[in-house]
Amino acid sequence: MKLLTSPLFSLLFISGWNYVASFGVSDNSKSITTSSSSSSRRQILRSIVGSSLVASNILPTLPAQAEEEEFIQVYFGCGCFWHVMHEFxxxxxxxxxxxxxxxxxRAGYAGGLVPSEKVCYHNALNIGDYGKLGHAEVVSMSIPPSKFKDFAREYFLLFDAKGNRPDQNGDRGPEYRNLVGIPGGSKSPLAQELIEASKATGDKLDFAIGKGNDKELRAVSFIMDSxxxxxYVAEQYHQFHDGFNLNENYPNSYNSLASKLAKEGKLEQSACPNGLIGVGVLGL
Incomplete structure (x- = not known):
């Protein structure tokens, strides 16, 4: 069994609970071997969520009916946002x-610490580069809280049995790290639903509390407080885009949704250059 460790990693024992874990993952993160045969890395890491709920005494009950709920905005990151957006x-x-x-x-960016009025894709004008600001590529959506677990299941189905994302051997680095953004982060009841959805879909990932500007870790997803x-919404040319892999060419009925929504005034506009040099065609 292995535990993720860093200078910010601490474990405390609390009566009535096994372990309470609170940690951030830094660039010098390492793995250590533990002699305990009764606990696993996932069990200990998941106790982060449970302990956060108890410590903050926040245990609200989610509404049962979607039509009676106020929608919440959540986001999921799992490598390149093109394919992820199609699935959601x-x-x-x-x-x-x-x-x-x-x-x-919507495709976009989240998870960075560096303040900026604009958060943009890489561009020749060097305006608000999301990677330099510490953000990762994510997909956001507005959903009823009672349906969050269903969407979380869709997220975990993106990973293979070993916790690799679809473009694991292609896109690399913090810009493509795994993360889930929910209101309240680990203190939200949705965090426990996230864990349950993970277990129901193969128990593929470990979890960490996102501190911002987090590094990429294979088979680990950072829980972010949205x-x-x-x-931050991405440029229009990233919306409803074909996927990263060669077999992810989607039909025109999908690709045309960006212009269709924009025409109806329902596509949020980014203040960034719409392409490498702002042309907005073929990524330029």
């Missing part, structure tokens, strides 16, 4: 039965 658009259609003009999934680490 399909989830919105299948789970929430949303029509094209009601879709809320109130502290908000979502």
């Amino acid at each position: 658009v399909m989830a919105e259609k299948n789970i929430l039965k949303r029509a094209d003009l009601d879709l809320t999934s 109130d502290k680490f908000p979502f």
Whole structure:
């Protein structure tokens, strides 16, 4: 068994609970071997969430009916956001039965610490480069809290049995790290639902509390407080884009949704250059 460790990693024993873990993962993170045969890395890391809920005494009950709920904005990161966005658009259609003009999934950026008025894709003008600001590529959506677990399941289905993301051997670095943003972060009841969804889909990932500007770790997803680490919508040319891999060319009915939503005034506008040099065609 192995535990993720860093200078910020601490374990405390509390009566009635096994371990309470609170940690941040820094660039010099290492793995150490533990002699305990009764606990696993996942069990200890997951206790972060449970302990946060107990410590803050925040244990609200989520509404049972989607139609009676106020929507929440959440985001998921798992490598390149193109393929991830397609999967969550399909989830919105299948789970929430949303029509094209009601879709809320958007590609964008989140998880950075460096303040900036603009958060942009890499561009020749060097304006608000998301990577330099510590952000990762994510996909955001507005959903009923009672459906969060369903969307979390879709997220975990993106990973293979070993916890690798689809582009694990392609895109690399902190810009492509795994993260999930929910209001309240680990102190939210949604965090426990995230853990349960992970278990129900193969128990592939470990979890860490995101501190911002986190490093990329294979088979680890950072739980972010979306109130502290908000979502920044990406440029229009990234919305409803074909996937990263060669077999991820989506139909025009999907690709055209960006212009369709924009025409109806339902696509949030980025203040960034729409392409490498701002042309907005073929990534330029």
